[in-house]
Amino acid sequence: MKDTYFITGISTEVGKTIASAIITEALEADYWKPIQAGELDNSDTHKVTGLTSNQKTVFHPSAYNLKTPMSPHAAANIDGVTISVKKMKVPTTKNNLVIEGAGGLLVPLNENETIADLIQPTDKVIIVSRHYLGSINHTLLTVEALKSRNLNIHGILFSGAEHPTTEKIIATMSGVTILGRIEEEPYFDQNVVKEYAAILKSKL
Numbered sequence: 001m002k003d004t005y006f007i008t009g010i011s012t013e014v015g016k017t018i019a020s021a022i023i024t025e026a027l028e029a030d031y032w033k034p035i036q037a038g039e040l041d042n043s044d045t046h047k048v049t050g051l052t053s054n055q056k057t058v059f060h061p062s063a064y065n066l067k068t069p070m071s072p073h074a075a076a077n078i079d080g081v082t083i084s085v086k087k088m089k090v091p092t093t094k095n096n097l098v099i100e101g102a103g104g105l106l107v108p109l110n111e112n113e114t115i116a117d118l119i120q121p122t123d124k125v126i127i128v129s130r131h132y133l134g135s136i137n138h139t140l141l142t143v144e145a146l147k148s149r150n151l152n153i154h155g156i157l158f159s160g161a162e163h164p165t166t167e168k169i170i171a172t173m174s175g176v177t178i179l180g181r182i183e184e185e186p187y188f189d190q191n192v193v194k195e196y197a198a199i200l201k202s203k204l
Contacts, residue, residue: 002094005029005154005204006123008101008115010138014130015159017044018188020100021051023126026197026204028056029096034088034118035109036062037102038069044100053190060091073108083109085117099123105142116149124154126179129170131163136170143174155179155203179203 005023009016024031031052036043045059064083066075076083091097101107101115108114119125125146129139139156146153155177158167161184171178180200185192 002096004090004097004099004120004123006099006101006119006125007128008105008119008125008142009128010104010130010135010142012103014128015182016100016128017047018051018182018193019126019128019157019159020044020098021048021188021193022182022196022200023204024048024057024098025052025054025193026201027096027098028054029098030058030060030091030093031098031100032060032091033062033100033102035064035066035072035083035102037066037072037075040065040067048100051188051190051193053194056095058091058093058095060093063088071107072102073110076110083113085109085113088118090120104138105145116145116151119146119149119151121151123152125151126154127156127176128159129156130159131161131166136166139170140173143176157182157200160184177203 007016007020031048033044049059066079068075068078072083105116106114127142153176157179158181180203182196
């Protein structure tokens, strides 16, 4: 039986898309971004496609492509559409599947639903955490929110420059497996992603 990995972040711009590309490459998994808000000509799906090089991955179209780079509920309102979790069908595949969320876990999709409502109990959730002032709080809150929903936290993946005291207290207080780190690289291309994929594969 194949697995579904849901990639969420502790905030926006923490490295979810790079992490998604690396995990997709490591598993030669399919990839799906349910909601894309803004950057439609250079979407996260475009970026992951450009960063992966295996021949097995299938890139599934987003359920919602919104024009404005805002919270999905607000971007949808501008476009005159209403996002509904029930209307989003997870792609059918015999392969492993990587799903990339939008922003953090409680980003609203409409007045009643958030990104968390997209996650199924069987999904392996990977939290991407990046150090900044407040990131410990945001990481632990994300862990608590997932636990309160009885969702399956597969691990935390750190992104960016190492910050030992921050990472140690997150590991200690959360009790969550630390999968590894994506360093602050000067650039990411297919070769760099492939190198990280080889390192992380055994942890996934």
